[in-house]
Amino acid sequence: MSLNVMLRQLTMGFGQSCLIFALTLLFSLPLGMVVYFGRVSRIKPVSWLVKIYISIMRGTPLMLQLLIWYFGPFYLWKMNIGGYKFTAIILGCSLNYAAYFAEIYRSGIESIPKGQYEAAQLLGYGKSQTFLKIILPQVIKIVLPSVTNEVITLVKDTSLVYSVSYIEMFAVAKQIAAAQTTVLPFVIAGGFYYIFNFVVAWVMELFEKKLNYYH
Amino acid sequence: MNLLEMKHIRKSFDGLEVLKDISISVKEGEILSVIGPSGSGKSTLLRCATMLEHIDGGEISYLGEIAASVKDGKELYVKGEKRKQISSYFGLVFQNFNLFPHYSVMRNITDAPIHVQKRAKAEVYAEARALLKKMGLEDKEDAYPCQLSGGQCQRVAIARALALNPKILFFDEPTSALDPELTGEVLRVIKSLADLKITMVIVTHEMAFARDISDRIIFMDKGLVALEGTPEEVFDAGHARMQEFLGKFNV
Numbered sequence A: 001m002s003l004n005v006m007l008r009q010l011t012m013g014f015g016q017s018c019l020i021f022a023l024t025l026l027f028s029l030p031l032g033m034v035v036y037f038g039r040v041s042r043i044k045p046v047s048w049l050v051k052i053y054i055s056i057m058r059g060t061p062l063m064l065q066l067l068i069w070y071f072g073p074f075y076l077w078k079m080n081i082g083g084y085k086f087t088a089i090i091l092g093c094s095l096n097y098a099a100y101f102a103e104i105y106r107s108g109i110e111s112i113p114k115g116q117y118e119a120a121q122l123l124g125y126g127k128s129q130t131f132l133k134i135i136l137p138q139v140i141k142i143v144l145p146s147v148t149n150e151v152i153t154l155v156k157d158t159s160l161v162y163s164v165s166y167i168e169m170f171a172v173a174k175q176i177a178a179a180q181t182t183v184l185p186f187v188i189a190g191g192f193y194y195i196f197n198f199v200v201a202w203v204m205e206l207f208e209k210k211l212n213y214y215h
Numbered sequence B: 001m002n003l004l005e006m007k008h009i010r011k012s013f014d015g016l017e018v019l020k021d022i023s024i025s026v027k028e029g030e031i032l033s034v035i036g037p038s039g040s041g042k043s044t045l046l047r048c049a050t051m052l053e054h055i056d057g058g059e060i061s062y063l064g065e066i067a068a069s070v071k072d073g074k075e076l077y078v079k080g081e082k083r084k085q086i087s088s089y090f091g092l093v094f095q096n097f098n099l100f101p102h103y104s105v106m107r108n109i110t111d112a113p114i115h116v117q118k119r120a121k122a123e124v125y126a127e128a129r130a131l132l133k134k135m136g137l138e139d140k141e142d143a144y145p146c147q148l149s150g151g152q153c154q155r156v157a158i159a160r161a162l163a164l165n166p167k168i169l170f171f172d173e174p175t176s177a178l179d180p181e182l183t184g185e186v187l188r189v190i191k192s193l194a195d196l197k198i199t200m201v202i203v204t205h206e207m208a209f210a211r212d213i214s215d216r217i218i219f220m221d222k223g224l225v226a227l228e229g230t231p232e233e234v235f236d237a238g239h240a241r242m243q244e245f246l247g248k249f250n251v
């Protein structure tokens, strides 16, 4: 196999990795906020359920969660899981990352001094205005470094979907390596992940710089 | 009619009685200072008046309208539009400013008048510039709080409170988070408000300032009003607890 063909196949796999990455972020970042609100809900059963959910998501391997999301419906309800693999992957990854993001948001929100809420109340801001205009912008700045860490982990975690035999870059690399008895595809795949993360880190740093107008 | 009327206010924190049946009233245009030892309940009194804390008993009214009343365990706090209206009567200047760090000085002052009171932007900005000028901060409107000194921050906080045109302004030790050399500039600003006859309730440890500025002074001790009167009456009364308290300030 020529290097050219190998690169083309790996690039196609990389496209799949990117897609999983982007969709997972798209869903898990806002979902994390929803989970946070559940976590701090004054309705006790809700906050307990969410707490259990978070602890399971963080306490078990993502790979195992993916297997359950994918094969679970088949074993439980004999559901036809033919065209369902990609949905299961995005569902599994998003729910897993939402749990991590919820805890990051929580620590950020809890670090905002009580005085900010009190000043907002005295100035007449309502509850949602206070959260959206006063608290959230400050939280975003505080949590950005932790979110960056998670995002970088997610880039690498996209490779876990090989456990449900989804063809993305890592799976492609493994196939080629086995067929051609060479480690070259692994080296190239590693390069792709590394460059991807380099770009992610660079973009996040831009965000951080943009928010550096105050401290 | 009194602008503010607090009757028989009681407030406890986990069994600790901080306010024990306190009554105060403030007339329109009056300047009232509240002094007293640490822990006597001064901040709690202001926090109850501004509804940051719920009272355990008593009644609070502004301009004759009841804002909160708790009697025989029956709690009544005004809600909705009425609450908004009453809340617009008062402003509070905090000891540690509580400016919004992500907003510029201008936005700190103008955001609530524009987005809460829904007033015209141009008018609010013009008023804010006039306020900043009065505070001696006309060149700081684009600065962020982190770029200002403590004294400047506190003057912005005062401007922010004034921009909503409250009928009464509460100050909780507005200078005690400041270095001594920055205290003067903030006290001068408050003094200039006094000359404009803005109603103020000021909790302070600046005895000379309180004596100079106030129409009336309340000396609080252990959750009670121990002494009340004109500055002369309070400072020269020879009240034992008051003298002991003043001794710490070498007044």
Ligand SMILES: Nc1ncnc2c1ncn2[C@@H]1O[C@H](COP(=O)(O)OP(=O)(O)OP(=O)(O)O)[C@@H](O)[C@H]1O
Pocket: B013, B014, B018, B036, B037, B038, B039, B040, B041, B042, B043, B044, B045
């Ligand atoms: N949120 C709270 N929870 C528990 N105790 C509180 C709370 N707020 C105030 N206290 C207690 O109430 C008492 C009075 O506090 P307060 O802050 O009103 O005093 P102060 O007169 O303002 O004192 P200082 O001059 O030190 O500011 C103190 O013993 C304080 O520990």
Ligand SMILES: [Mg+2]
Pocket: B042, B043, B044, B172, B173
């Ligand atoms: Mg206090």
